Structure formats: structure tokens, C-alpha cells
Amino acid sequence: MLNLSCPQEQLHVSVQTVSHGVSGRSTQPVQNNIYLESTSSGMRLVATDLEFISLEANIPATVRDQGAVTVPARLLTEVIGSLAGEEISLEADDHSTLRVTTARSSFRIRGMSAADFEMLPPIGDAARLEIPQRDMHSILSRTVFATSRDETRPILTGALFKIASGGIDVVATDTYRLALSNLTVDTTLEDGRSAIISERALNEVLRIIAADSDEPVGMVLSDSQVEFQVGAVKVGSRLIEGQFPNYEKVIPDDCDRSVTVDRAEFTNTLRRMLIVAREDSNRVVLRGSEGTLSITADSQDVGHAEEQIPAKLEGPEPEIAFNARYLLDALGALSHDEIVMQLSQPLSPGILKPADADDYTYVIMPMQIM
Template identity: 30%
Template sequence: MRVTLERSNLLKSLNHVHRVVERRNTIPILSNVLLKADGASVEMKATDLDLEITEATAAMVEQAGATTVPAHLLYEIVRKLSDGSEVLLATNPDGTSMTVAAGRSKFSLQCLPEADFPDLTAGSFTHTFQLPAQDLKMLIDRTQFAISTEETRYYLNGIYMHTIEGDAGLKLRTVATDGHRLARADLEAPSGSEGMPGIIIPRKTVGELQKLVDDPDLKVRLEVSDAKIRFTIGSVIMTSKLIDGTFPDYQRVIPTGNDKELTVDCQSFAQAVDRVSTISSERGRAVKLALEAGQLTLTVNNPDSGSATEELAVGYDFDPLEIGFNAKYLLDITNQLSGSDAVFLLADPGSPTLVRDTAGDDALYVLMPMRV
């Protein structure tokens, strides 16, 4: 194999694929990126056996061929080469090493044979549909913060994506929960998604996807089966295994009888929560909300360091109520709201609270209270 590439093109593609590769691997080939030169491009592929990213980039191919080299090492070398340089990648005749040369810099990297590189893309997909990148980004951004990190409840370690019949027709919905809070986002179901299986997209895949859908002009093609999902975003193809588990019946925890409505300026509320929680202990970040007509008092008590209170003028016209929440969870939710006001629908100090965005009904949040 002998190819020449623009450093910027090579770096961009390596940046997309090398992130999948775990720093520590018991299987040596999984530390490597597969480089396949053919025609007028080089295809790069990396995998951790659950997630695979492929991207092709334009290149001047003098001699076609394929090999695998350490992914993080190649990325660091290319990152440190001078901007605007041309990079030569050439394997030696017996294929055991590859030369990386640019300007006066020259590196030699150990290779492992292409035949040893695992392939994740086998199998067929039952449903295919397209979404604008900004729509997919909205579905992910509004829910990903609520993904559980508790490995024992592995079926909560991802975003549940499914279609559901709503008042205004079929919706494509994403849901995430960690048992303390729940986030749900909807949009009109795209053509082709009808009847798709409910799937759980793993946390690592969601994280990589967030980085790839930052261009609002792109269209994303999704292919879904019971066990895998594939995203095609521009020149990047990402294939991932799905979490093999049953997502709980989340509809049961969404309260329907919460009749006490609190309307508060989102920015003022977030800043006030952030200020008073400065004094809270890291372990129990509880903030107490004391409500009475037209006024909200935020209080934090920390036996080790003191207390803090702040008052806010709010829209509230019901019986006085005191309820506690985790400050970080409140901030996570208010960060996702796009409207100027947040609407809290409350019942009593021990029941889950519903949070809605005044900008629209495409997102909904449920928050469990804390004892304060």
C-alpha cells in the first residue's frame, strides 16, 4: 500500500474513527485502525466489537492495499504534523510495518494483518429512514443526560427509541431514565420508521453520535434491526450493537394528576439554583423549594459549611408547598429547555414532579423529589 493524503483530511477522518478505540485492550487488533486504499480514497475503520465507525477520505493511491496500525498512535502523529502538509503512508514489502512521512518527519509503525480485523456489519436491517441531523440531535440532546450509569441495570444504560401513536399522528420518541429522573422527546415520525422495533441505543454510541451530528445541514440515514443500528452521516458510517434488554414501562412513572402549576423564568431559576447549591455537600446536593402565592424560596442547608437562601418571584397560586430536589438534576433539565419559562407541575412533597418547556410539547421531564 502506498498513498498520499492531505493532513487535514486524514486528521479529520482519524478524529472520527480513533475515538471508538479503547485505550486498554486485551485483544491487540482492537487497538488498531484498518486502512484500506483503493481507487481514489482510503477507507478507515475502527471497532470495539460493539461499535464500529468507517469513513472514507480522498487520497492519491499509487498502490492499493490494506493494513492495520495503532489508532491512537497514528492520530497523535498526524495531529502533530505541520498544517497543510502532505502525508505519505506506505507499507514495507512484507507488510509488517508502515512508514508515515511528511516533510522531514518520518515514522515507522508496527502493522497487524488486515485479515485479523473483526467485521461488525454482517446482518440485514428491517427498517430504513432519514432524519435531518438537527432533529436527531434534538432527540439525543434532550434525553441523553438522564441515561443511567449503573451497570447492574444495563437496560437503562442507553436511550430507548421507538414509535408511538400520538394525538397528532405517529411520533418518533426517545426516552432515558436513571430511576431518579426521566427525559422524553418526540418528533413527527419520518417515512419508513413505521413498525420499527423499540431499541435501546448504548451510551457510548449516543456519545459518538452527538459529536457527528453537529452540522445542521446534514441528513442522517438510520437503518434498524432487532440487534443493530447503523447511522450514515455524510462520509461516516457508524454501526452499533443495541442493548439486549427490555426497557421498563416508562409511561407508568409519568404523573397525570399533578394540579399545582409553577411557572418560573428559566434562566433566573437556573442561576438561583446554581448559586444556593454552592454551599451543598457533594454527596447530598439537595435544594428545598418552598412555594407560596407568587413566591419561591430556595434553601440549602449543609451542617458542615452553613446555609443559603434565595427568593424568586414566580407564577404560583396554590396552597403552600415544600419539596426538595437534587440541584444537579434541576440544572440538567433547565439546560435543555429552549423556552424562556419552565413549567413545573407538582402534587405533593413525596410524588414525582413533571417539568415542561413553554417553547413546545416535544419534550417532557419527570423528576423524583428528595427528602430535605
């Protein structure tokens, strides 16, 4: 029977982290619970939708007896969160009730038998690599936002990881824009590997890794599953099966004009234009001429907005309309001072990338100019 105690703070963080693995949509009620287990060395917490997300945390604890129980995730999070600063004792009985006690308080939470709780199968024969958290953060934060929400095309709800011996490409697209980030790193993998990983799992990884940490993220990849290891937390998922679209084909190579602008300035301008543009599908029209990029938004119902910012133009003068949100998504994911847009005809795809780096390509389809 589970019986242990541990400090509130660490338990609270783990419960919060793991509870994201609960989908709330499962047909089996027990899968809406968090699985708690006392092991010889401490405590293990697991939550999973058995499909695209599995979260597991291991924390040290003073174990008095070994066993497992499952309790509703939200309730547990709330109870543990309310007991700030105290040593917490957890004790399950044979009716799957969990007693949560501190020196002053006592809760009894009705749970369900751990025997019915299912988990993803252990990840089998697998390739393994390690990447610093800051690098993983960079490649994910620049791509995952471009995944599709359209569940009828499941492949696009994930990002493609293409891993070769010399580096990793991550690609995501919702068919309106495509984000491609490369990381040059020695993966120690001799054979290349590809996997489509669910946005849900990747967003969880993004949530728990730090943008400025040199600590490693472990990535374990089998034919059907992936597992990310960040300290004492594991994020697992089944891979999405299927053929990712041929993304290389849609990256234009015939752009004959370019616009270089200050990223922060362009971002602020687009945010202002969006006040009007959001009434018309977020459409903004960009026109370049004599060292200036003019950005306009028009809405029949609302009115008109217009702004000019200095720009470095090369080639013929560009004129093209984009969804401002798609531009802002990419601008927000970058930290470079200057970005460059490589464009051609008004109805042909454009590229947005950092002006002084080659590790990121954002392809964006235009909108019709009205």
C-alpha cells in the same frame, strides 16, 4: 499493500473521529488499533469495541495500491496531528509497519496485521429513515444525559428509541429521573419499531452532528444493530437486548400544582445553591409562595444558601427537594425562555418541561426534605 496520499487536515479530522471507537479495554490488542484501508476510491478508517461502538470514516485519497493495516489509535492521532498543513503519504509494508511521510518528515509506526482485525457484521435486513441533524441533535441532547452508568443494569445504559410512522420517541432513565423527547416526523415506516441504543454510540452521534444543520442523519435499524450515517462517517452499535422499563407508568398524571420560572434565572440560582448543596447530596429545597419560588440549600458542615426568584404559581403551594444536578441537566438541555414544573406531594415525582412546548417531558424523583 496500502499506499496512498491525502491532505493532512481531512485525515486528521477522520482519525480523531474514528479513534473514539477504541475502547482501550479490549482483550485483543488489535482492537485497540485503527484499521486503515485503501480502496479503489479512497481511504476507509474503522475502530470498534465490537460491542457498543463502531466508527467508520471514508475520505478521498490518491490511491497508489490497495491494502489494509492497523496501527495504535493514539499514536496515529498524535503523529497526524503534528504534521499540520502538509500532504501526507501513507505506505504499509508486509510487516504491518506504516510509513507516514511528508515532504520533510518521516515516521514509521509499528502496527498489526489487518487480517486479525474484527468488525461488527454488516447491518442486515434493515429499516431506514432520515432525520435532519438539528432534530436528531435536539432529541438526543435532551435525553442521552439521563442514561444510567450502572453497568449491572445494561438496559438503562441505553436510550429507548420508539419509532412509529408519525414520529420518534426517545426515552432515557437512570431510575432517579427520566427524559422523554418526541419528534413529529414522517418516518415512512409502516410498522412501529423499538430499539435500545447504547449511550456510547449516541454520544458519538451527538459529537459529529451539528445542532443547526439541515443536512440529514441516516438511521439504519436491524433486529440486532443500528447504524447512523452522517456524511462520510458511520456510527454503528449492537442494540442492547432486554425489556425497557414501563416508563409511561411513572409519568405522573396527578400533578395539582405548577411553578413557571425563567429558565436562565433558575439555572443561575441553582448553580449558586450548588456551592452549598454539593456537600449534602446536591439537595435543594424548593418552596413556592405568593409569586415567588424560594430555593434553599443546607449543609451541616458548610452552611446555608437561599435565593428567591419570581414564579408563576398555580394550585396549592409546593414544597419539594430535588437533586440540583438533575434539574440543571435538564435545564441545560433546553433552550426555551420559560420552563414549568408540575408537582404534587413532597415525595411524589415531578415533571419539568418547556412552558410553551409539548415535545419534552422530564420526570424527576424528589429527595427527602431533611
